[in-house]
Structures are given as structure tokens and as C-alpha cells.
Amino acid sequence: MPRKALTVLFVFLFAASALALAAAAPQKDPAGSAKDRTPQATHLQRGLASFDQGFYELLPKSRRAEAEAAFAVAVRELGLALEAEPDNREAHRTLGRIYTLKQDHLQAAAHYRRLTEIDPYDIDSYALAALALAEAGRFGESRIELERAKGRTADPRTLALLDGYLAKLAEAEKLAGAGR
Numbered sequence: 475m476p477r478k479a480l481t482v483l484f485v486f487l488f489a490a491s492a493l494a495l496a497a498a499a500p501q502k503d504p505a506g507s508a509k510d511r512t513p514q515a516t517h518l519q520r521g522l523a524s525f526d527q528g529f530y531e532l533l534p535k536s537r538r539a540e541a542e543a544a545f546a547v548a549v550r551e552l553g554l555a556l557e558a559e560p561d562n563r564e565a566h567r568t569l570g571r572i573y574t575l576k577q578d579h580l581q582a583a584a585h586y587r588r589l590t591e592i593d594p595y596d597i598d599s600y601a602l603a604a605l606a607l608a609e610a611g612r613f614g615e616s617r618i619e620l621e622r623a624k625g626r627t628a629d630p631r632t633l634a635l636l637d638g639y640l641a642k643l644a645e646a647e648k649l650a651g652a653g654r
Contacts, residue, residue, distance in 0.1 A: 521551030579610035613647040
């Protein structure tokens with residue numbers, strides 16, 4: 475077969491396979507999907523965006539009042555997101571962070587504890603709940619969260635970290651008792 479014929483045959487086979495692949499690919503709705511047509515963000519998206527704005531843009535620039543307003547919007551939107559999806563991890567984790575920033579430690583602990591109910595192997599959430607509870611002066615409850623975390627892992631490094639947290643907690647409890 476002459477070289478020119480081979481080239482033409484190769485181009486033809488390439489074009490045919492490209493057309494076959496294009497025909498097998500899913501076709502897009504020319505009007506766009508329902509998701510694409512939704513002009514508004516979800517409550518979760520608005521809540522996360524408000525948190526990000528407050529935490530990453532406003533707080534670093536010492537614009538505390540504006541950050542507080544952004545956090546208020548985030549709390550409202552994330553609360554609405556949880557009404558629709560009570561087990562949404564992102565919403566609970568972000569609310570825990572917001573309440574920690576606001577030093578509302580019991581509210582923060584409630585969201586971190588909820589995360590441990592949703593995912594009993596989320597060791598970070600146990601530790602964050604324990605920290606929030608310790609900040610609220612609830613050392614016994616804090617210890618329980620750390621012990622629960624220890625029961626959910628066999629990783630030696632994680633267990634050592636949790637033991638270190640328990641030792642620091644005992645120290646903090648002792649200091650708090652001495653200050654009374």
C-alpha cells in the first residue's frame with residue numbers, strides 16, 4: 475500500500491474513533507442542568523462563604539466588627555442548612571469553629587459532640603469537644619470525651635497524643651481548683 479494511502483487510512487480511522495467516542499459521551503442539555511439554572515447558593519454555601527470572609531479576610535485585617543457580622547450571617551445560614559440536613563458535617567464543624575472564636579465554648583462543644591455522633595471515629599472532633607469543655611470549666615466531661623476518643627483508635631501516636639491531652643487536662647483542672 476502506498477504511503478499516501480496509509481496516511482489517509484490512518485486519518486480516517488482516527489476520525490472514526492473520535493466520532494464514536496463523541497457519540498458515546500453523554501450529551502448535555504442545551505438549556506443547562508437544573509443545578510446550573512439555580513441562581514442562588516445554598517444555605518450551606520452562603521454560611522461557609524460568610525465564615526471564610528470573616529475568618530480569612532476580615533479578622534486578619536483587624537476588622538473585628540465586620541467579622542462578627544459575617545459570623546452572624548454564617549450562623550444563621552448554617553443553622554438553616556442543618557434544618558434541611560441535620561447530619562451535615564461541614565456545617566457542624568464550621569459552627570464549632572465560630573462558637574470557639576466567640577468563646578461560646580458550650581455551643582462549640584455541642585457541635586463537636588454532634589460530629590462524634592455522626593462519625594464515631596472522628597478523633598479530632600472528640601479532642602475539639604474536650605478542649606471546648608475544658609475552656610468552659612467542665613473538666614470531667616472533657617476527660618470523658620478524650621477517653622471516648624482513645625476507645626476509637628488503636629494508633630499508638632494518636633493514643634500518645636490523647637494521653638498527653640489528658641495529662642494537660644489534669645494539670646489545668648488542678649490549677650483551676652487551686653485558683654478557687
